[in-house]
Amino acid sequence: MGDFDQMGIVVDWVDACRKGDLATLLDLYADDAQLECTCNGTRRYRGRGELETYWGPRLNAFSSAGFGLEEINPVPHGVDLEYTVAGSLRIHASFRFSREGKIHSTLCEPAQQNPPDGCAC
Template structure:
């Protein structure tokens, strides 16, 4: 069975919508980086940083429904509805199917 980055992106959004922080964290490689442009650009690395980021995201910026999903040059582009509008996220994955890069920001 081969890895499906589109399905993994949907699984990621499902875990986010459910507030399952530990499930979300398990999806990230140990050396993953999040570049978040929501509310000002920031870069998050390391397990502690990711845990703090996701704890805040789930509480302050919950995701609701899927807006769009398609492959991108760098990975998978997923857009979803959040409290303050549509958010776009590009997820890139390693060979094991873990997220190595997550870049997000408000959708234009």
């Protein structure tokens, strides 16, 4: 791996999502980056154009509904992140990086959801 701050890149990713800044978010990805989302069926996106199609509408929703950082952890080959949208929908994202310090792949999937307040489950 190159000499770069993987956690810092993911923090920049979180900041871009909070601000709804699509250009900055896309600049964090490698040109040949891929994203796999299993939140509503499995979908795969590759390259800047497809990532823009994926992220454009989601960033608008994130910035209006609220985007919260729950956990961020280094893992052997990248960084894992959990975040919430609208204070309740919890998402897990795994990031892997290119040698040049760009996001090479992202896998997002539903995380274990927080039980509603007062739930006895």
